[in-house]
Amino acid sequence: MKWDAWGAEAAATHLSADIKNLLVGVLGISGDPIDAPTADQVRLSPTRLTDTDLDALRAIVDAVSTADGDRLIRSGGKSTLDLLRRKQIEQAAPDGVAIPASDDEVHALLQWCALSEVAVVPFGGGTSVVGGLDPDSGEHRATLSVDLRRFDELIAIDTVSGQATLGAGVTGPAAEQLLAEHGFTLGHFPQSFQFATIGGFAATRSSGQASAGYGRFDDMVTGLRVVTPVGTLDLGGAPKTAAGPDLRQLFLGSEGTFGIITQVTVRVRRIPQVTIGEAWHFPDFASGADALRAVAQQGGGPTVMRLSDEAETGVNLARPAEIGAGDQGGARSGGCLAITTFEGTDDVAAARRDLTAALFSAAGATSMGAEPAHAWAHGRFNAPYLRDALLAIGVGCETLETATTWAELADTKAAVATALTTAIEESGSPALVLCHISHTYPTGASLYFTVVYRATDDPIGQWLHAKSAASQAMIDSGATITHHHAVGADHRPWLADEVGDVGLRVLRAVKSALDPTGILNPGKLIP
Numbered sequence: 001m002k003w004d005a006w007g008a009e010a011a012a013t014h015l016s017a018d019i020k021n022l023l024v025g026v027l028g029i030s031g032d033p034i035d036a037p038t039a040d041q042v043r044l045s046p047t048r049l050t051d052t053d054l055d056a057l058r059a060i061v062d063a064v065s066t067a068d069g070d071r072l073i074r075s076g077g078k079s080t081l082d083l084l085r086r087k088q089i090e091q092a093a094p095d096g097v098a099i100p101a102s103d104d105e106v107h108a109l110l111q112w113c114a115l116s117e118v119a120v121v122p123f124g125g126g127t128s129v130v131g132g133l134d135p136d137s138g139e140h141r142a143t144l145s146v147d148l149r150r151f152d153e154l155i156a157i158d159t160v161s162g163q164a165t166l167g168a169g170v171t172g173p174a175a176e177q178l179l180a181e182h183g184f185t186l187g188h189f190p191q192s193f194q195f196a197t198i199g200g201f202a203a204t205r206s207s208g209q210a211s212a213g214y215g216r217f218d219d220m221v222t223g224l225r226v227v228t229p230v231g232t233l234d235l236g237g238a239p240k241t242a243a244g245p246d247l248r249q250l251f252l253g254s255e256g257t258f259g260i261i262t263q264v265t266v267r268v269r270r271i272p273q274v275t276i277g278e279a280w281h282f283p284d285f286a287s288g289a290d291a292l293r294a295v296a297q298q299g300g301g302p303t304v305m306r307l308s309d310e311a312e313t314g315v316n317l318a319r320p321a322e323i324g325a326g327d328q329g330g331a332r333s334g335g336c337l338a339i340t341t342f343e344g345t346d347d348v349a350a351a352r353r354d355l356t357a358a359l360f361s362a363a364g365a366t367s368m369g370a371e372p373a374h375a376w377a378h379g380r381f382n383a384p385y386l387r388d389a390l391l392a393i394g395v396g397c398e399t400l401e402t403a404t405t406w407a408e409l410a411d412t413k414a415a416v417a418t419a420l421t422t423a424i425e426e427s428g429s430p431a432l433v434l435c436h437i438s439h440t441y442p443t444g445a446s447l448y449f450t451v452v453y454r455a456t457d458d459p460i461g462q463w464l465h466a467k468s469a470a471s472q473a474m475i476d477s478g479a480t481i482t483h484h485h486a487v488g489a490d491h492r493p494w495l496a497d498e499v500g501d502v503g504l505r506v507l508r509a510v511k512s513a514l515d516p517t518g519i520l521n522p523g524k525l526i527p
């Protein structure tokens, strides 16, 4: 993973001259590259760990570093805010990095940190988009990034029950590869799939693009091992239990503030025999949303089901390589694009497709065939590279998401889009706001927004203003502050609105029981 951008070096996207000219015309940018330091030019805050600290840490773990390169790569996640910070000369970073290899080492590290007043930021794939990896030391004297990459094994697989235990540091592709050797799949494909980890998915309640068929990551988890400063919990076992509240739920979404997840047991499924892709054209977003609701409420439908609004359809966001080439490559004008996939045996996938097609057709959809769905599947992990190319020429680009009930969906979409547009326009730039329905449930859906605008001389302040307006609009319209990106530092000011004062007291009580000195991920999740 690059330190200042998304993804692998070789996979960078370069904007075509046509797109650049379009952006110059629409946003009024110059098109020239903006200033950004190389890694060598960045000045990190000096480490506050002493030689005595490092000796103590190295007695616990053999991989401990205070090298600038190791600290820089773990100094944040991959939100636009993070990437804008990476363009500054002076940057904050954790004071050191430790890479433990066993539960015992994690426990010893936590105990040493608690005694030594050193904060701990658990680090998975480094793909947080909510400030979950900010090197915040809180009340403590230093910050240690604890990287889980050595927890990289398939620990066990039970092919009879359909469940597998994976180390927290296993990445998305590694998990699929390890499970495929036994004929199974996890079916969790967030856009950050290539770099994010099993532990990170659990810690943030991640949701993947195939959630209509496989569920969210928290639906897949059957067991967890969590190491805390006061001891280790092994949770899960029986498929369901009435033995009191489900403690696994305390740790799903705990974002490294209650403990470090070292193993996750997940429900896995046999690799499907076939996957059919099909795209659909709806006359407008309202009819498309009604159709997705009908399918989600009926059940037995697609594995992937998403609907772009008119603006997103118009700019071709489903095909990052062809942005601006006209909707669906010019095949149709107006309306909205929906993408579906269906899995199973030949018969099951076909039956699921037919059930969905009947409801879609009744809502005015026409099939566009398989090709646009294949194009989406082919390019679905590429869009984040585009953001880097935009930021490099002074175009702001960020995504944010929420979820609400079907009854409130249209109002929430309008409120968030208006808040974003108004806030960006107040900064002096036009705003292009795109949206799609990314995850569906019988009772509601998540809305995923992309906003593109001209960055000002204060791009961080500009984005914080827009993000704050959008977050407030979500809360005011009764939607959640986050459907799957988590809370981190960025959404923390709105958590009280979401869970109430008593809810916050419960979370604080749990934290103080598990982490009495408050070393775990200060400044995240709990205000």
Ligand SMILES: Cc1cc2nc3c(=O)[nH]c(=O)nc-3n(C[C@H](O)[C@H](O)[C@H](O)COP(=O)(O)OP(=O)(O)OC[C@H]3O[C@@H](n4cnc5c(N)ncnc54)[C@H](O)[C@@H]3O)c2cc1C
Residues within 6 Å of the ligand: 006, 077, 078, 079, 121, 122, 123, 124, 125, 126, 127, 128, 129, 131, 132, 133, 148, 168, 189, 190, 191, 192, 195, 196, 197, 198, 199, 200, 201, 202, 203, 204, 205, 206, 207, 208, 209, 254, 255, 256, 257, 259, 260, 261, 262, 384, 484, 485, 486, 488, 521, 524
């Ligand atoms: C381009 C892009 C696309 C994305 N698309 C999606 C998407 O489609 N769906 C989605 O759900 N999310 C998405 N995300 C957000 C992000 O990928 C998820 O939140 C992911 O689950 C984070 O996993 P990670 O391993 O990278 O964790 P990190 O980013 O390393 O950490 C995330 C948080 O969890 C904590 N943490 C990490 N590992 C552990 C552990 N083992 N124990 C305890 N705490 C831990 C960290 O301290 C941090 O607070 C996207 C992000 C980017 C940059």
